[in-house]
Amino acid sequence: MKKNIVLYKKIPQEQQHRLAQHFNVTAFDEVNEENYAEFIEALKTANGLIGSSLELPEKILKNAPHLEAISTISVGYDNFDLAYLNQQGIRLMNTPNVLTDTTADMLFMLVLMTARRAVELSSLVQDGKWKNSIGSEYYGTDVHHKTIGILGMGRIGQALAKRAFCGFDMPVLYMSNRPNKFVEQHYQAKHCSLDELLQLADIICITLPLTEKTEKLISREKLALMKKTAILVNGARGKIIDEAALIEALQNNQIKAAGLDVFEQEPLATTSPLLQLPNAVLLPHIGSATTETRLKMVECAVDNLIAALESEPPISNWVNPNVK
């Protein structure tokens, strides 16, 4: 007999068809206020879940007493309570690797956009305000040969270090749980403490996961350590930065600029002071958002769910393999 699964994201037809060959699928393009009760009802018989961009804490998953596996279409899994999943014996799978290069490309784009003031200057053209050759008040900052500081030297951190060192001749500093021989040998990267990195780097990029240890890691005190000319780029999770403190630092020109793909609350509120700041470049969480990569992520997540519900371990991309 087929197992029951709930799909809570719109995915390509072909991939939904693959799921339907293996499972009874209850599908939601997204979960919202209107279909929330229906979603909770579907959880009651669900053996598996697949989707992304939804907080699924214990109080929601309690409605799913038969749940065996969750396949998230993302590499990050901070929207789940891992301790609860472990306690309940629920397998969690994610989609690492397939999005690494695309996310690193986006991060480097955000570095360049922020340093070269791309949004601000593009709007001059679009608003018909480009009348003369631009003056020094609009000059940007060089990126090549500047020191990049990377927080978290995992898959995306390494791909970013490669772009910075090989493409832009940038000395690389990094902060990670442990030294990484590969980046030290190939990109001459130097392992340092968080405080050292914040004091020395010209461009600081966050590629850490959101955990209890990294939440608000970039606090008011840490922002105060950065150079006045520093650029801060976050392509990981918004809650790693104290956003109110960052807004103040940008308003007071305590640091030069920030490039943000992620925010404490998403979508960003239309009342956020960040929207008024010319020295903030804001993107709507698009790290992996290319047609090719999003398709690979869905394919990977579908494979993961089929394996999690139909195979014996070892299973790829298993976040909590301690759960049998």
Ligand SMILES: NC(=O)C1=CN([C@@H]2O[C@H](COP(=O)(O)OP(=O)(O)OC[C@H]3O[C@@H](n4cnc5c(N)ncnc54)[C@H](OP(=O)(O)O)[C@@H]3O)[C@@H](O)[C@H]2O)C=CC1
């Ligand atoms: N903007 C977007 O659209 C996207 C955002 N992301 C975000 O990027 C994050 C990173 O992805 P990825 O590179 O694949 O993940 P990885 O797990 O490969 O890399 C994370 C790195 O951070 C290190 N780390 C974790 N906690 C700490 C800490 N407290 N101090 C220092 N280092 C730490 C890890 O070390 P160790 O292995 O020792 O724990 C690891 O090296 C994801 O978790 C996700 O949140 C990812 C894709 C797209």
Ligand SMILES: O=CC(=O)O
């Ligand atoms: O934010 C995206 C992810 O894959 O994690």
